Amino acid sequence: MRFLLIVKATEFTEAGIRYGRKYTDAVNAYKKTLARAGVLLAAEELHSSSSGIRILYPSHGGDPEITAGPFLVSQELIAGYTLIDVNSEDEATKWALQMPFPKGFGAFEIEMRKLKEETESVQDPITRAMEAELEDQTNI
């Protein structure tokens, strides 16, 4: 099952201030550990919200309203994300808690969310074969 670890933006990231070498090194080491464990699917950082636009479809209908960034940090902005594939929610939480955070830059927030999966796991092969068999024999 896949989980998205979302790193929230702060005033620092929005102002383009880097968290420093120590944090960057810790993030790289963390990514390496994830990859070695075979759980890392993606890890990306985003530019500040001044690089983005927002598209709002008003409730009364009509044309979308487009607003250019920067947006307010209080609006739950995202600074980066890491996508992992693990065997359980506990394992995901364990990885989320190991995620490095910058010290001395105020509060820092990580949000963990589970991804919806098309199929939860592989279907039992006999069932699958029997369905194919049925479709081979009947025009349905």
Added chain:
Amino acid sequence: MTLTQTHRTIEAIWRMESAKLIGSLTRMLRDVGVAEDLAQDALVIALEKWQEIGIPDNPGAWLMTTVKRRAIDLMRRKKLRDQKHVEIAREMDLNHEEDIDQTLDGEIGDDLLRLVFMTCHPVLSQDAKVALTLRLLCGLTTAEIARSFLVAESTIAQRVVRAKRTLRVEKVPFEVPPKGRQRKERLSAVLEVIYLMFNEGYSATSGDQYIRPLLCQEALRLGRVLSEITPHESEVHGLVALMEIQSSRLKTRVSATGEPVLLMDQNRAKWDRLLIRRGLAALKRSQTLGSTLGPYALQAAISACHAEAPTAADTNWIRIAALYEALSRATPSPIIELNRAVAISMAFGPAYGLQIVDELSAEPSLKGYHLLPSVRGDLLFKLGRCEEARKEFERAASMTRNDREKELLLNRINECEYRGTN
């Protein structure tokens, strides 16, 4: 040979030989991850070297000698040279390329068997077993596996890493489980993985034109190898028989324009006779090993009934109905019952089939399952009860999200309306 031809040939050789290399290396090094890395190195060397010197007469032996040499180097470097390793090194005459084509019941066969028990070990999730087996036993690349399951390549790559790590952390031994119940269960897990691979290629109607047959072919190849090294297991032969016979129809199941073709409408002259013969022979072996037939052998026997009928009208539906009855007892499931209902309707008339479908309607696990009203509609239609049939097809159409299935059902609805007014 051109460069691409050479590459393609090497690719084919790799698929045939890589599992043997990884098996032998895992026995020597006791680490399947390192074994795979070394085998991959040998592939890189072969790609370079064979470009210059041409493909050797016995490429398998060439590769095996290369990897063993490297394994010994590695053991020396790591100073792992305890008594046992020295013995392994002494055993091997490196100036003489071993005859790797010797029968699979020797050491190489044992290593392959240990390897497949490892990649299908119960500590791994089903997804992990499939990915690892395709990678280590079938020699497929991560990209090929990803394409066959329609997922990102990184997902498969990481899944393989995780699986190998789990095997290491859980200290899964490189061994064939001791005879008895445990061995039976483990073997059935292996068969399930192989059948899963086969079905992924066989039952998917969409997807990659190249990769689907490849999955069937690789599952079949692995099944054949397994049946050579475990010749006394009825279900192994049963599964091989099933895959051989199903494969004989791979080319006729889909029309030139990519539309699925019903079994009854397929051009039987184009069924692959060699595969059918092999399948029937495997089925026979499975039937003569003493026990009652298991689920794979039963499915193979059903498939054989179709293969043996010269025309669709000659199909022995009475026997098929009896085989479904046996299958239903061996692994009870509503979907098998639905198939049995169809077979019974062919053998004894739609009214008898409908009786079974109606009993299934009470089954809670089939609630919302579109194939139930689909089959019921088909049987009602055959009985001339077009209005009721139309309602069932409409119900089925509302349950499926698959466009192709929806289209088929809409055609059936139109057919009901047409027949109903005429």
